Amino acid sequence: MKKLSDRDKKHIWHPLTQHKLHPTMLAIAKAKGCILTDEDGKEYIDGISSWYTSVYGHCNDFIIERVYAQMQQLDQVVFSGFTHEPAVKLSEELIKILPSNQEKLFFSDNGSTATEIGIKMALQYHFNRGDRRNVLLAFDNAFHGDTFGAMSVSGLSVYNGPFEEFFIAVERVATPTKENISAILEKLENRLQKNDIAGFIYEPLIQGAAAMQMHDPEGLEKILALLKKYGVITVADEVMTGFGKTGKYFASDHLAIQPDVICMSKALTAGMVPMAATSCTQQVYDAFFSTEIAKGLFHGHTYTANPLACTAALAGIELLTSKAMQDNIERVIAAHQKFDVEIKDHPKVARTRQTGTIYALDLAVEMERYGNLRDKLMAHFMSQGVFLRPLGSTIYISAPYVVTNEQLRKIYDSIKAVLALI
Numbered sequence: 001m002k003k004l005s006d007r008d009k010k011h012i013w014h015p016l017t018q019h020k021l022h023p024t025m026l027a028i029a030k031a032k033g034c035i036l037t038d039e040d041g042k043e044y045i046d047g048i049s050s051w052y053t054s055v056y057g058h059c060n061d062f063i064i065e066r067v068y069a070q071m072q073q074l075d076q077v078v079f080s081g082f083t084h085e086p087a088v089k090l091s092e093e094l095i096k097i098l099p100s101n102q103e104k105l106f107f108s109d110n111g112s113t114a115t116e117i118g119i120k121m122a123l124q125y126h127f128n129r130g131d132r133r134n135v136l137l138a139f140d141n142a143f144h145g146d147t148f149g150a151m152s153v154s155g156l157s158v159y160n161g162p163f164e165e166f167f168i169a170v171e172r173v174a175t176p177t178k179e180n181i182s183a184i185l186e187k188l189e190n191r192l193q194k195n196d197i198a199g200f201i202y203e204p205l206i207q208g209a210a211a212m213q214m215h216d217p218e219g220l221e222k223i224l225a226l227l228k229k230y231g232v233i234t235v236a237d238e239v240m241t242g243f244g245k246t247g248k249y250f251a252s253d254h255l256a257i258q259p260d261v262i263c264m265s266k267a268l269t270a271g272m273v274p275m276a277a278t279s280c281t282q283q284v285y286d287a288f289f290s291t292e293i294a295k296g297l298f299h300g301h302t303y304t305a306n307p308l309a310c311t312a313a314l315a316g317i318e319l320l321t322s323k324a325m326q327d328n329i330e331r332v333i334a335a336h337q338k339f340d341v342e343i344k345d346h347p348k349v350a351r352t353r354q355t356g357t358i359y360a361l362d363l364a365v366e367m368e369r370y371g372n373l374r375d376k377l378m379a380h381f382m383s384q385g386v387f388l389r390p391l392g393s394t395i396y397i398s399a400p401y402v403v404t405n406e407q408l409r410k411i412y413d414s415i416k417a418v419l420a421l422i
Contacts, residue, residue, distance in 0.1 A: 003027065004039050022375075026382070031058035034403045036387060044387040045407045047399050052208070052240050054271030056319045057402040063272055063315040070311040079107065079304040086310035093317050094277065097249045099258040104285040106278045106297065107305040111239035111265035112145025114276035115201065117299055118261045119149040119168075121280055122199025122233035125287045128295045133198035135169045137232070143209030144201060144237050144263075153201050156209060173200070175207065176219025184219070185226055192230040199233040200224075204251035204259075205355055208240040211394035212360035214353050217254055224257040233284065235261040239276070243267035244320055244329055245398065247356035260284050270316040275309035328401040332357045335405065336397070339412045348419040350393075360396040361415070365422055367393040377418055384414040 004027035014025060027039040034057060036044045049055050056063070074084055091105050106117055119136065126133040138144070138153040145151070151160050152167035160167075171191070174184055191197070204220065207213040224234050236259035241251035245267070252259055261284060265276035288297050303309070319325050336359040343361065344352045350364040367373050374390050381388045388395060388411070395415055399408070 004029075033057040033059075034400050034407055042385070044382060044385050045399070045403070045410060047381075047386055047388045047397050047411050049267070049398055049400050050271055051266065052245065052398055053266045053269075055243060055245070055267045055400050056270050056316060056325065057400045058271065060270060060272075060315075060319070062319060063270055063312055066315040067272060067308050067311050070308055074307045076303070076306055076308075078302075080300060084305075084307050084310075086307045086314065087305040090305075090310040090314050090317075093314060094279070097317065097321065098262060098279055099250065099252050101258045101260075101281050102262060102279040103282040104280050106280075106299075107301075107310075108276045108278065108299075109274055109301045109303055110145075110276050111237075111263070112147045112150045113301065114239060114263035114265050114278050115144040115153070115235070115237050116147045116149045117278040117297075118201060118235040118237070118263045119153065119199065120297065120299060121261055121278065121284055122201075122235055123168075124297065125233055125284055126198050126231075128287045128290070131195075131231075133196050135171060135197045137173055137197055137200040137227075138170055139175050139202055139207065140172050141175075141207060141210040141213065142201070142203060143207070144203075145239075154209075171197075173223070175213065175215040176223060177216050178219065181216070181219040181222060185222060188223065188226060192226070192232070195230070197227075197230070197232050199235050199261075200227050201235040201237055203237050204241060205246060205254060206241055206251065206358060209391070211362075211391040212353070212358060212396045214355050214360075221255050221257045224255070224259070228257070233261060234259045235263065237263045239263055239265045243316070244325070244401065245355075245357050247329065247333055249320070251355075268316070269309050269312040270319070272312040272316075273306070273309045274303075275306065275313060325401055329357055331405075332399070332401060332403065332408070335408050339408075342412075343416065343419075346419055348422055357401065358396065358398050360394055363393040363395065363419075363422060365393055373422075377422075380418055380421065381414050384410070384417065386411050386414040388414070 005024055008025050028036050029039045030037045034046050036046050108114055108117055136153055140155055142155045144154050151163060152170050174180055227234055236252050238250050242264045260281050262279045269275045288295055336354050340352050343349055348364050350362040352361045377390050
């Protein structure tokens with residue numbers, strides 16, 4: 001019988017892949033904890049939690065048992081006109097760990113739809129109040145997903161090129177530093193006088209797809225405070241940063257100014273099943289609460305609040321808030337800090353940075369985002385039994401919180417070996 005990797009080529013079109021250049025995919029047969037095992041039995045440490053999802057480890061027994069029990073009770077039901085215990089319980093538990101101003105939750109399927117809904121909330125909020133605003137703000141080099149609204153507010157043209165003429169109106173803001181914040185605020189205040197900016201969507205503290213670029217929290221607070229003064233709806237895209245990665249439950253917890261809307265997915269269900277949620281304040285919700293049907297948020301997905309996904313999310317929250325998992329997070333943070341001391345002054349390292357369990361370093365070499373050298377780096381890591389996925393010249397770690405010290409050391413050693421090769 002043909003190998004999975006060969007059978008794959010016949011019908012499947014993979015994401016973010018130019019198949020003429022990369023015709024063969026690695027077939028993964030199973031996963032447990034931090035280990036991925038391919039069809040030939042070779043093991044790899046998952047150094048990025050499979051795109052930041054499986055933060056409590058793959059095939060976590062605690063989550064599996066909860067979801068299995070739910071499968072025997074209720075698997076799926078339409079969420080328009082119906083509700084169920086897992087969704088209600090999840091709303092209660094999520095609100096407990098979200099920033100204190102969040103009151104309402106709208107469920108969907110993935111990170112892109114979570115931000116799409118946040119964008120709709122910002123635009124329709126003003127429309128419903130008779131104050132039509134049609135411009136959105138977003139950071140330079142932002143990434144918020146691949147649906148059209150999400151693409152519109154994203155700034156990475158490698159993803160967006162053929163579609164840009166169809167986008168909604170978006171203007172850009174530089175990410176804040178101590179050096180540029182005064183200029184940003186002055187320019188922004190002048191721009192806000194037009195009263196046509198509906199919302200500002202941002203990745204708090206860390207821009208993931210922009211190669212884990214980290215910005216100044218104090219500057220971000222000043223931007224948010226100014227926007228709130230002018231009634232702009234602030235939308236925090238916590239799809240990547242949420243559920244413990246920054247050392248707190250959400251990146252927004254590091255800030256004194258809370259967002260009006262929060263988008264979440266990925267680690268929400270611990271990588272078990274797809275799901276997303278968009279939360280908002282009571283004030284945002286109240287703009288949609290009306291006897292006029294057209295003022296409702298007419299957005300829906302077939303699998304909205306799927307009971308199995310809600311159950312996985314509930315189990316994930318229980319793990320996240322446990323002392324054992326919080327201790328793991330602190331251990332990973334400390335390990336990264338120690339590694340940084342080892343590596344930051346290496347001549348092949350241009351810059352290092354860390355927020356919580358996310359660690360990144362820039363290589364002192366010129367590289368294309370999806371070029372040959374990047375492919376060679378990734379092949380090196382895989383040959384060492386480590387799954388890291390460089391973003392151009394940036395190597396980053398976002399391993400599951402249950403990663404062992406030995407596994408972390410193997411990840412670190414594979415990075416040091418790369419520095420000896422380039």
